[in-house]
Amino acid sequence: MFDKLEDLLIRYEELMSELQEPDVVNNQERFRRLMKEQNDLAPIVEAYKEYKACRQAIEDSLLMLEEESDEEMRELAKDELNESKARVEELEHELKILLLPKDPNDDKNVMVEIRAGAGGDEAALFAAEIYRMYVHYAEGRRWKTEIISISENGIGGFKEVVFMITGQGAYSRLKYESGVHRVQRVPETESGGRIHTSTVTVAIMPEAEEVDVVIDEKDIRIDVMRASGNGGQCVNTTDSAVRLTHYPTGIVIYSQTEKSQLQNKEKAFRLLRSKLYDLEMEKKQASEAEARRSQIGTGDRSEKIRTYNFPQGRVTDHRIKLTLHKLDSVLNGDLDEVIDSLIAADQAAKLSNLQDE
Structure with a gap:
């Protein structure tokens, strides 16, 4: 791992030099390509530089403990040693995650397709709520949304809606949303007051450029x-x-x-x-070996991934056994806690797979 990090550090410094050269600055396409590579490497290089500084701090503290007789100075050295050791452990974990193979689609915009499933009009009404949830989430991250196609049911629900979300890293965060979303509540259309279960299917697709797909x-x-x-x-x-x-x-x-x-x-x-x-x-993905696939992945369309339970005001993500008692705020677009937990679980699964290989 550290040989690879040294190579990346050298490459980063080469990029910094190249970006100063007049012929690169004047070539917009090459300049953009090198800038993207530099931006991708920057978090790894910064973490690695901090890691090296902490390792040096450990050596300095150990040396001070060997040479210093003043008790107060020794206590300071011990404190710094403990802090540096703890940070080194954190940085080693961060660097392993940063070095995981990057999904080439992570920076893409996304197409979101929401379809009413089981539950008739109630499913269509919930499909409209799920649509609004993602629109609010996008607005909170200053992403843009644009409807591509829509089929309404006449009472404010959507049989199907397809829309695009444009923004930096949209796919990297929303790719975990593919699957079946289930709602449990007393429908507005139900007079008997019984709790119904309805479903909505969400598909998250990275926006494909013309170079990605050639259509005859x-x-x-x-x-x-x-x-x-x-x-x-x-x-x-x-x-x-x-x-x-x-x-x-x-x-x-x-x-x-x-x-x-x-x-x-x-x-x-x-x-x-x-x-x-x-x-x-x-x-x-279907052709890849099971061991190489993430346990979270991008979601099977037929997999029930989340339940929104209105009587108890809770949201449960079944893949990572996460339950939050904040249904209203989640439906209002407060999705970061769920998505951050899914990303962390996905990274942990990928690290585990790498260690098993």
Whole structure:
């Protein structure tokens, strides 16, 4: 590990020098590429430099204890020695985590697809609440959201909604949200006051660039039609809605949220690219050996990952046995405690897998 850290430190210093060179500054693409590499290395290098400084502090304290006879100075040296040893242990753990293989999709924006599952209108109402939860979470992190497609049920619920979240590291934090979200409560649509259980399925897909997925035009059928449902001026009076059918996979994308057919077509293609990229990722993960897969991972779509229990005001994440009694704040977008716990559990699982190899 320390040989690798020394190599990264040398590479970081090389990058700092390269970024000062006039020909690099004038070449925007190369400059951006080197800046990204430098930014990726910076947390590792800073932690390693602090680690080295703490190791040196340990040596200095031991030397002082050997040579110093003054009791007060010896006590100071002992305190510094204990502090440095404790910090070295913390930094060793941090460095192991920082050196874990990075998910290449972590910096990508995400497509979020929320579908009402079992529970009819109640599931659709909860799908709308889950949508608002993620929008509030995105706003709290100053990320942008944009609806790609939406299908409403007429009473404020969503049968399905697909939207994009744009922001630094969006996928790195939201990738753990894929799976079945279950709600237990007395529905507004239920007069008998009985607690019902309904489900919503969430799919988190990294936004795919054109270079990530090449779509052959012969594999696509494009239909244009008049938008249906509520809309602004012109939405329902022109053939602005676009439906894409991808023959090889059978995926159908429908986009009607924009007034312009061109904008709807662009949104539909963005979603199709992300769905195709997501399919490729699933195939790759399925072919990997079980030992190399994270115990948390990015979530099986059919796996029940979380329960929102209204009578008891609690949220439970079943993968890591985490229960929080703060249902209202979670549904209002306060997701960091849940996501941080999932990230920590995922990192611990990956470290364990590395040690077992």
